[in-house]
Each structure stands twice: as structure tokens, then as C-alpha cells.
Amino acid sequence: MAKKLVVIGNGMAGARTVEEILDRGGADLFDVTMFGAEPYGNYNRILLSNVLCGIEDESGIFLNDMDWYAANRIDLHTGVRITRIDRFARTVVDELGRTTPYDKLIIATGSDAFVPKIAGLHRPGRGYHQGVFTFRTIDDTRGMIRYAREHRRAVVIGGGLLGLEAARGLQSHLPHVTLVHSAGHLMNAQLDPQAGAILRRSVEALGIEVVTGARTTEILGKDAVSGVKLADGRTIDCDVVVVAAGIRPSAALAERSGLDVERGIVVDDQLRCTDEPDIYAVGECAQHRGETYGLVAPLWEQARVLADHLTGADPDAAYHGSRTATKLKVAGVDVAAMGLKEPDRDDDETVVFAERRRGVYQSVIIRDGRLVGATLLGDVSKAGYLVQAFDRGSPLPEERIRLLFDLGAPDAETTAAELADSAQVCNCNGVTKQAIVDAVQAGVRTVGGVADATRAGKGCGSCKTLVAQIVEWAAGGEVEEDESVSWYVPGIPLPKPELMTTIRNMELKSVSEVFAALAPAGAEDARSKMGLASLLRMMWADEYVDERDARFINDRVHANIQRDGTFSVVPQMKGGVTTPHQLRRIADVADKYRVPMVKLTGGQRIDLLGVRKEDLPAVWADLDMPSGYAYGKSFRTVKTCVGMDFCRFGVGDSTTLGIAIESRFQGLESPAKLKLAVTGCPRNCAEAYVKDLGVVAVDGGRWEIYVGGAAGAHVRKGDLLATVDTADEVIRLTGRFLQYYREHANWLERTYAFVPRIGIERLRDVIVDDADGLDERMRASIAAHRDPWREGAAPATPGQFRTSLPLISLPRVPATTPETPAH
Ligand SMILES: Cc1cc2nc3c(=O)[nH]c(=O)nc-3n(C[C@H](O)[C@H](O)[C@H](O)COP(=O)(O)OP(=O)(O)OC[C@H]3O[C@@H](n4cnc5c(N)ncnc54)[C@H](O)[C@@H]3O)c2cc1C
Ligand code: SF4
Numbered sequence: 001m002a003k004k005l006v007v008i009g010n011g012m013a014g015a016r017t018v019e020e021i022l023d024r025g026g027a028d029l030f031d032v033t034m035f036g037a038e039p040y041g042n043y044n045r046i047l048l049s050n051v052l053c054g055i056e057d058e059s060g061i062f063l064n065d066m067d068w069y070a071a072n073r074i075d076l077h078t079g080v081r082i083t084r085i086d087r088f089a090r091t092v093v094d095e096l097g098r099t100t101p102y103d104k105l106i107i108a109t110g111s112d113a114f115v116p117k118i119a120g121l122h123r124p125g126r127g128y129h130q131g132v133f134t135f136r137t138i139d140d141t142r143g144m145i146r147y148a149r150e151h152r153r154a155v156v157i158g159g160g161l162l163g164l165e166a167a168r169g170l171q172s173h174l175p176h177v178t179l180v181h182s183a184g185h186l187m188n189a190q191l192d193p194q195a196g197a198i199l200r201r202s203v204e205a206l207g208i209e210v211v212t213g214a215r216t217t218e219i220l221g222k223d224a225v226s227g228v229k230l231a232d233g234r235t236i237d238c239d240v241v242v243v244a245a246g247i248r249p250s251a252a253l254a255e256r257s258g259l260d261v262e263r264g265i266v267v268d269d270q271l272r273c274t275d276e277p278d279i280y281a282v283g284e285c286a287q288h289r290g291e292t293y294g295l296v297a298p299l300w301e302q303a304r305v306l307a308d309h310l311t312g313a314d315p316d317a318a319y320h321g322s323r324t325a326t327k328l329k330v331a332g333v334d335v336a337a338m339g340l341k342e343p344d345r346d347d348d349e350t351v352v353f354a355e356r357r358r359g360v361y362q363s364v365i366i367r368d369g370r371l372v373g374a375t376l377l378g379d380v381s382k383a384g385y386l387v388q389a390f391d392r393g394s395p396l397p398e399e400r401i402r403l404l405f406d407l408g409a410p411d412a413e414t415t416a417a418e419l420a421d422s423a424q425v426c427n428c429n430g431v432t433k434q435a436i437v438d439a440v441q442a443g444v445r446t447v448g449g450v451a452d453a454t455r456a457g458k459g460c461g462s463c464k465t466l467v468a469q470i471v472e473w474a475a476g477g478e479v480e481e482d483e484s485v486s487w488y489v490p491g492i493p494l495p496k497p498e499l500m501t502t503i504r505n506m507e508l509k510s511v512s513e514v515f516a517a518l519a520p521a522g523a524e525d526a527r528s529k530m531g532l533a534s535l536l537r538m539m540w541a542d543e544y545v546d547e548r549d550a551r552f553i554n555d556r557v558h559a560n561i562q563r564d565g566t567f568s569v570v571p572q573m574k575g576g577v578t579t580p581h582q583l584r585r586i587a588d589v590a591d592k593y594r595v596p597m598v599k600l601t602g603g604q605r606i607d608l609l610g611v612r613k614e615d616l617p618a619v620w621a622d623l624d625m626p627s628g629y630a631y632g633k634s635f636r637t638v639k640t641c642v643g644m645d646f647c648r649f650g651v652g653d654s655t656t657l658g659i660a661i662e663s664r665f666q667g668l669e670s671p672a673k674l675k676l677a678v679t680g681c682p683r684n685c686a687e688a689y690v691k692d693l694g695v696v697a698v699d700g701g702r703w704e705i706y707v708g709g710a711a712g713a714h715v716r717k718g719d720l721l722a723t724v725d726t727a728d729e730v731i732r733l734t735g736r737f738l739q740y741y742r743e744h745a746n747w748l749e750r751t752y753a754f755v756p757r758i759g760i761e762r763l764r765d766v767i768v769d770d771a772d773g774l775d776e777r778m779r780a781s782i783a784a785h786r787d788p789w790r791e792g793a794a795p796a797t798p799g800q801f802r803t804s805l806p807l808i809s810l811p812r813v814p815a816t817t818p819e820t821p822a823h
Contacts, residue, residue: 002031005310006092006102008082010036011047013283014063014108014432015298018306022072029311032074033100035092036139037060039079040686041066045458046296048141052169052455056136087276098604104278104310107254107265110246111284111294112136118157118264120219121243131225132241133165133362139539145502147171147240154240155179155228157216158184161330167208168331169243177238178209180216189554190326190337195353195361195375202333202359202378221680236802249285249292262464266543269318271306282306289321298322300430323388327380327427329460333359336383336462338390340373348372351400362404371396371403384466388419399542416466416473425466433470438749440474447471448482460462489532489747491525492518496535496746503539511536531747534669538742541784567616568609571625572666575640575658575678576604582625584675589622603637603675614676626666633748635674635738639687643680650680650696661734669739671745671754689717693737693749695730699724703730707737707763708755716752720762722768732775737766739778 004022005021007014018625026032041763042064045541050056060771063165069076076095084093085107090100113134114123117601123129135145148154152174156167167171167179179186186203200210211230218229219241227237242482249264260266261815266286271286283299284292293299301322309315325338342365343350354555358378364386365373371389376382387401396403419425421434439453447468449723451457457467471669472479488496492514498517508514514581515524522639537544571586586606590598596610611619615622620627633651633737644650658678678695679686687696702723709718721737724730740763755763766772 003103004027005030005032005104006100007032007034007106008085008092008109009106009108009110009283009285010034010038010078010107010751011110011283011301012042012063013110013295015042016107016300017074017106017108017282017303017306017631018074019064019313021648024307025315026307026309026311027072028558030104032072033077033102034069034074035077035080035082035094035100037081037169038139040138041069041076041078043138044428045136048135048138049165049169049460049658051138051521052135052141052145052166052172054172055168061267082253083256085253085259085279085398087257087259087279090278091385102278105280105304107273107279107281108283109250109253109285112250113140113243114246114248115244116157118214118219118243120221129219129221129225129241130223131221132219132243133238135242135244136247137163144170144242145173146241151239152176153178153238154242155216155238156242156244157228158244158246159183159212160189160244160246161187161328161367162246163242164203164331166242166244167203167205170240172205172241173592176238177207177211178211178238180214180230180236180273181210181212182215185212186212187330187335190335190341192342192363195363195377198354198356198359198361198377199333199335200406201356202731203331205359208331208332247284247294249287251285254281256284262347263287269305269320270309271302271319272412280310288319291321293324295324295326295427296430296511297326297424297427300323300424303430306767321726323391325385325390327387327462327642329462334376334378334380334462336374336376336386338374338387339371341375351404353404359578363451364400364403365758366400367722369396374403380462382466384416384419384425385714391423392420397746416469417545419470423512424455425470426459426463426779428453428463429455432661436467437471437474439552440471445451445475445480446482446484447479448484469812483613489525490537491515491523491527491528492532493520493747494518496744500535500743502540502687507537509540509543513545523540530633531671534671536749537669538781541780544784566612568607568629569611569616569619569623570603570607571623572607573605574662574666575655577640577655577659578606585623585625585823589619592622593619604639605637617795633672634670635665635676637675639675639677641679641685644677647680649683650697651699652680652684652701652703653727654678654695655679656732657695657703660727661731663733664731664782665738667699668742668781670738670742672748672750674751675739687711690715693734694718695734701725703727703728705733706738707760708751710750710752719755719763721760721764733767734770736774737763739781740767742788744776744816 007018041062043061044063046054047061051058051061057418081095082092083095084094091101093099100356115134121129122131122154129148134416135142140606153172153176154170155178156163157180159179160165163179164636167177170177173398185193186199187196204210216228217231217233219225220229225239225241227235228241229235251261253263255261256266259276261571265281266283267281267286268272271280274280282302284294298564302319305317305319308314327336340795352363354361360378363375364371371386374386374390419433423433425431425433435454436450436456439450442689443454444450450471455675484490486495487493488499492499494502502518503514506517508517511529514532516522528675541776590608591617593611599609601607638658638661640655643654644652661676674692676693677686677688677691679688680697681694682698684696688696690709694706694709698704702725704723705721706718707721710716722733724733741754
């Protein structure tokens with residue numbers, strides 16, 4: 001009979017250990033139950049830095065989605081904290097007092113942010129003072145982004161890896177960032193003072209102010225943060241404080257439960273807790289041979305050993321500790337550090353190269369002919385080779401300088417060949433050279449394909465060159481170009497123009513027909529379905545053959561799915577205009593269906609949040625208003641200002657024009673969502689300059705049309721497409737632009753990327769001067785549009801409005817919470 005394996009902690013180590021266990025046939029041996037205190041699936045914590053910077057979307061950092069847990073029959077409890085382990089009853093107890101029995105238990109609770117004692121950091125009964133954050137979880141990151149956006153000056157306490165990342169990330173949201181570090185130089189745990197000084201220059205060149213040798217003693221400000229005070233009496237004004245002063249293993253649960261805890265949970269070479277044969281600890285919460293680790297590379301090794309041990313795949317498996325070679329990108333600067341950072345014996349040999357201007361510093365320390373330490377900053381091209389020499393203790397070239405420079409020292413190819421199979425190439429995702437070679441030998445011949453198959457290079461990106469070298473070496477020079485970069489969707493090997501031509505010639509009218517005809521071996525690819533459905537609907541209008549499973553849930557039920565599995569419903573209010581009658585009906589529906597939150601959206605609509613899936617048809621019927629298309633990849637809203645009739649400044653009737661545009665193009669599918677605005681004068685109250693398409697009334701009754709604007713994580717003022725004389729002309733050019741975008745943009749490519757890619761001059765040529773059938777094709781699409789709300793009365797599939805499992809529980813009436821799930 002399968003044993004009960006319980007894992008506390010669904011972070012990087014916990015989930016990886018389970019993956020390794022499954023890889024070794026563990027599904028037959030164990031019924032796995034996992035608990036994660038965070039209300040999410042498993043994500044790559046390293047990439048929170050990218051989320052903070054805005055270069056990565058939250059959705060891109062998840063490692064295993066809910067389907068993975070379901071497919072592997074893992075009973076996952078997200079948002080559930082375990083509070084006690086009863087070693088004698090062999091159960092774990094969660095915060096609601098529920099017990100879960102185990103035969104084998106893995107503790108993978110990671111670390112907590114270390115917060116030094118600083119006066120004023122907390123407010124009694126309220127947690128952190130308003131404006132103070134730590135940097136550890138998605139929720140920390142979200143909170144920081146929201147708050148920082150509305151403020152101007154941040155102080156980051158801590159000049160280590162995390163502090164640097166936080167400082168760099170915050171720069172995307174506010175103009176002034178100061179980094180305050182108590183040691184004499186940055187990243188003092190990894191770098192010597194000289195390297196620290198060079199890093200400081202690189203960081204200052206990014207516009208971050210750096211104060212070293214400065215201990216923060218007090219957070220200032222009554223209702224919210226207004227500054228920090230340093231030990232020497234200096235104060236720094238700020239309205240955001242991020243404490244990134246280090247981490248502490250999260251071992252309180254283990255300690256409370258009577259396990260042996262020093263700095264972390266004490267484990268032996270099989271990651272077993274002392275005197276507890278069936279309880280293990282892995283990752284940052286574990287202490288092995290006196291060491292705790294704060295980087296992912298060691299925990300990948302631990303996960304492998306623990307999986308070998310638990311499944312019996314290797315009864316002799318033992319973890320002997322990790323030699324920490326760090327290779328990462330910190331605040332955009334490449335850093336690699338291993339072993340000693342400074343010589344500590346008289347006969348230690350050193351080679352140091354420093355080029356301050358370029359921000360490059362490289363040093364190696366050699367003892368008894370072996371590499372015992374290396375630091376690379378700014379140029380880490382030799383990191384692979386040095387990590388190898390450091391790990392294996394291999395003999396070094398007589399001319400030591402060759403360790404750093406290509407004076408005939410091993411070139412890239414030799415480096416790839418010489419690297420041990422077990423060498424970790426991608427630290428972020430724990431991918432070894434062997435895994436990359438295996439992927440190539442299994443027939444993957446492109447660097448991108450290997451990255452998809454193994455995740456190598458999909459973290460901080462600092463190993464991409466080495467990954468490419470290994471792929472090249474393993475493929476014996478037969479690397480193929482990554483054509484997939486130009487494909488419209490990943491599952492069909494064709495760029496958009498060729499794909500459209502083929503679809504037209506072969507008359508493929510449904511998603512499954514496209515897969516059958518054009519996908520390699522006719523294989524359906526879930527990631528490609530939505531993009532294809534959108535393209536086919538655009539191309540074939542009412543001849544398109546709709547298949548429900550090709551749609552995203554929002555598109556299937558015409559509402560916006562929220563984190564707890566409920567939906568939000570946004571009735572249409574063209575141009576943001578409504579009537580007392582509509583408002584009364586919305587209020588009645590909110591009462592009748594106990595809608596927990598009614599919220600104004602940024603697009604001038606009213607959002608009913610928290611509607612149960614099975615209530616959707618009745619909600620629609622009672623509202624008797626069309627959907628506001630606040631979901632899906634389609635034309636959404638036209639925001640308008642009050643315009644000419646009411647405003648003293650208006651020179652054009654923005655409201656009427658906005659309503660006319662919305663009426664004409666409502667619900668049209670597009671490669672990404674489309675938000676528009678019309679504003680009655682250049683004061684721009686409807687924010688038209690930063691919309692996918694924005695119309696601005698100017699003197700003389702004329703209208704300017706801007707395209708490719710954005711006001712999200714990325715801010716861009718739209719480019720002026722044309723200035724026209726009449727509202728009709730605005731509608732005509734809007735239709736042409738939308739149609740051209742629908743026909744030529746890649747799937748999920750927003751207009752702010754599309755417009756610069758095509759170029760505004762070219763867009764003017766094809767849209768203003770030579771529309772070539774765009775008007776006609778748009779007309780056909782409009783004629784084919786059907787009001788999806790009708791499905792409320794006659795569901796398209798039996799399960800369309802059947803209840804689905806909740807994703808997470810949300811508080812019911814967050815009346816005091818200012819933010820809501822975004823659209
Ligand atoms: C912003 C940031 C950037 C980083 N950058 C890098 C980098 O570039 N390179 C690198 O190597 N490392 C980096 N790290 C460190 C790396 O993320 C960690 O080493 C790694 O996440 C540790 O994995 P873990 O599973 O031990 O802990 P975690 O990933 O923290 O997972 C622990 C999980 O356990 C859960 N948990 C805790 N207590 C309980 C309980 N009682 N019940 C249920 N669940 C519980 C927590 O909610 C958490 O989700 C970074 C970390 C951060 C925060
Ligand atoms: S944009 Fe101009 S017309 Fe419209 S509300 Fe603002 S000031 Fe008035």
C-alpha cells in the first residue's frame with residue numbers, strides 16, 4: 001500500500017523534492033499531500049526580482065501550475081499553514097486545527113526575512129509601519145509595487161544580493177532610491193572590498209544612491225514612513241522602506257514540535273532530522289553539518305539526495321554539503337563568486353584584474369596548486385571554467401593569468417566539453433550539464449528548445465551563453481536556428497503571414513482542423529489554442545467553427561475569473577455613460593446575489609466581484625445589460641471625458657464619439673486586449689495618449705489619433721497616426737488600425753510593442769493612404785459578431801456554468817482594502 005508522504009512548504013525545495021521523487025517512480029510509492037502557507041502554486045522566488053522590475057509578469061514565474069499537482073495526484077493545500085507536528089501521533093496540525101497523518105514527513109519551510117531591531121519599524125497591533133516592506137514573497141512584491149508607485153523616495157536597508165535587487169526593482173516605480181548598508185562595502189558576504197567598491201560604482205551609475213557603513217536605528221514618520229535615521233544621527237527622507245537585511249531559516253514550527261533546531265533544523269546526510277527517522281528537512285530551513293544555505297543550488301542537490309533516499313532509487317545516497325559557487329545577475333550586474341573572497345594564508349597565490357571604468361573585477365585565489373576562491377564581476381565569461389576547477393580541484397595552467405584570460409586558456413568549446421556531467425549550469429532552475437546533453441540527444445537541436453525542455457537559462461539568464469555552448473558542443477555543431485521565435489503560436493511551426501495564407505488556402509475553419517493539418521504529427525498544443533481561435537475568428541468571421549475547449553475560461557463564460565475561482569461581471573456602459581435605471585438594476589443584482597464587492601474599474605465601468613460561476617446566467621438575465629467585455633483578448637472599452645457639452649474646455653464631443661466607437665467595435669477578438677479612449681481637448685482627462693488607440697479633440701473641430709500607447713507596467717505615449725477633420729474619419733481609421741493590428745500582430749503582442757515594431761511611418765502608409773481591403777474585412781468581422789450574453793439563457797455546453805473548484809479563499813467583504821484584483 002502507498003505510504004502517506006506529507007510535505008510542509010510548497011516552495012522551491014519542497015516542490016523540487018516532490019518532482020524528483022515522482023521522477024523516481026514515487027507516484028506508486030506515496031500518496032503525496034503538500035501544504036503551502038502562501039495562497040499560490042509553486043513559483044520561482046528568484047524571479048520576484050524580475051517581477052519587481054516589471055520585466056516579468058507574475059504568471060511567468062510559476063514552476064508548476066495547478067494542473068501539474070492534479071495530474072500527479074498531489075493533494076495540494078495552498079494558503080494553509082501547519083502549526084504543529086505531533087511526532088507521536090504522526091500527524092501534522094494546521095491553523096484550523098485539522099490533522100493530517102503521515103508515514104514520512106518533509107519539512108521545507110524555507111526562510112523568513114530577517115528584520116533587525118529598528119525603532120519605529122512596527123506599529124502596535126498593525127504590523128509593519130505604513131510604507132515598510134520585506135522582500136520574500138509574491139505578496140511582498142505586490143505590496144511594494146502598489147505602494148512605491150504612489151510615492152517618490154525609497155530607502156532599502158541591506159546591500160546584499162536581496163537589497164541590490166530590491167533597489168534596482170524599485171527604480172521602475174519611483175524616482176529616488178537609496179541603499180543603506182551597514183558593512184563597509186556592498187555584498188560583503190561574497191566580495192572583497194575592492195570588488196565591493198567596483199560594484200558600488202556600477203550601482204551608482206544606475207542612479208541608485210549608496211550609503212555604506214551606515215546602521216539604520218529608527219524609522220521616522222507618524223502615520224506613514226517619512227524617513228530613516230542612521231546611528232551617526234544623519235536622516236534620509238523617504239516614504240518607502242524595504243528591509244532586505246538577510247534571512248533566517250524558518251524553523252519555529254520544528255522547534256515547537258520538539259525537533260532539534262540550532263540555526264536551522266538539524267539534519268544528517270540523508271536530510272533526516274536527528275533521532276526522527278521519518279521526518280526530513282530540505283532547503284533553506286535545514287542545517288547540515290553546521291551550514292545553512294541561502295541560495296538555490298544547494299537545495300537542488302539536497303532534493304536529489306532526499307528523493308534517492310526516500311524512493312530507494314539509491315540506498316547509498318548521501319548529501320555531503322555544497323561548495324557554494326554563486327553565479328547570478330544582481331541588479332543587472334553579472335556576479336560570480338566561489339570559495340574564499342580574500343587570501344588568508346601567506347603563501348596563497350592571487351591574480352587580480354580590475355577595470356573600474358567598465359565595472360569589471362576578477363580575482364582568483366590559488367592554494368597548493370588548486371583554485372580555492374574566485375570573484376568575477378561585470379565579466380563572468382570564465383565562470384563556467386572556474387566553477388569547474390573549484391568544484392573538482394582540477395590542476396590549473398602554469399601561467400595563472402590564463403585562468404582569467406584567453407591566452408590560449410580553454411576556449412568555450414573546451415569549457416563545455418570539460419564540464420563535469422553533474423555540474424550545475426543553470427543555478428536558478430537546478431539544471432545540470434547532463435540534463436542539457438540528454439535533451440540534445442533526445443533530438444532537440446535548438447537552444448530555445450533545450451531551454452523549454454529543461455528550463456535551463458529561464459531564470460536570471462546569466463548562464464545563457466554557457467547553455468548555448470553546451471548545446472552546440474553536444475549537438476556536434478549541428479545546432480539549428482530557433483525558428484520558433486517567429487512562429488505565431490508555439491504549436492504550429494509557421495510565422496503569422498504564412499500561417500494565414502495556409503489557413504486560407506486549405507480553408508481550415510476550426511482550431512482542431514489547424515492542428516490536424518499543420519501541427520507536427522497533428523499534435524494539439526494547449527498553449528496555442530487561444531491564439532488560433534482568435535486568429536480563425538478574425539479571418540473567417542461567421543464561417544469560423546467555434547470549439548469551446550479552444551477558449552480560455554473567461555471567454556467560455558464571458559466573465560473574469562478571480563483568484564478564488566469566482567467571477568467578476570462588468571456590465572457594458574458605452575463610453576462610461578450610464579442611467580439611474582441601470583444603476584438601480586446593478587444595485588439590485590448585487591443585493592440579490594450577495595455580491596461581496598462592487599467596484600468602479602479604471603475603464604469607467606462597474607465591476608461586480610465575487611459572482612459564483614453557476615449564478616452567471618441568472619445575474620446576466622437580471623441585469624439585462626450586455627457584458628462590458630472586461631475579459632478576454634478583445635476590444636474592451638472606450639474611456640471618455642465629459643467633453644464639449646459639460647466641460648468648459650472641450651472642443652470636441654468626446655462622449656458621443658467614444659460611444660460610437662465602442663458600439664461599432666464591441667467584442668472584436670484581437671491578439672491582446674485593446675483599451676481605447678476619446679478625450680475632448682488636449683487636457684486629456686480620459687488619458688488618451690496612453691491607450692492602445694487614443695483620440696484627442698483639437699482646435700478647429702479636428703481629431704488627433706494616437707496608437708500604441710500604454711499605461712501599465714510599461715508606460716508609453718502613443719504615436720500620432722493622423723489628424724482628421726470628422727468623427728466619421730476617426731471611426732474609419734480606428735477600424736483600419738484595429739484590423740491591421742489583428743492581422744499582423746503576434747499572439748499576445750500589445751500595441752505598445754506592435755506599433756514600434758512595424759514603425760509609425762509604415763502604419764500611416766497602410767492605414768491612412770492605402771487601406772487595401774482593411775475596411776471590408778473589418779466590416780465582415782463586425783457583421784459576424786454575436787452577443788455572447790445570449791448564452792446565459794442557452795448554455796453552449798452542459799458544464800458551461802457549473803461550479804468549479806475554488807483557487808483560493810478570498811476575504812468576503814474587503815471593505816477596508818483599497819486594492820482589488822486587477823483586470
Ligand atoms: C527576491 C529574491 C531573489 C533571490 N535571488 C536568488 C538568486 O538569484 N539565486 C539564488 O540562488 N537564490 C536566490 N534567492 C533565494 C532562493 O529563492 C531560495 O534559496 C529558495 O527559494 C529556497 O527554497 P526553499 O524551498 O527552501 O524556501 P522557499 O522557496 O521560501 O519556500 C518555503 C515555503 O514554505 C512555506 N511555509 C513556511 N512555513 C510553513 C508552514 N508552517 N506551513 C506551510 N507552509 C509553510 C512558505 O510559505 C514558502 O512558500 C532569492 C530569494 C529572493 C526572495
Ligand atoms: S479633456 Fe478637455 S474636454 Fe475633456 S474633460 Fe478634460 S478638460 Fe474637459
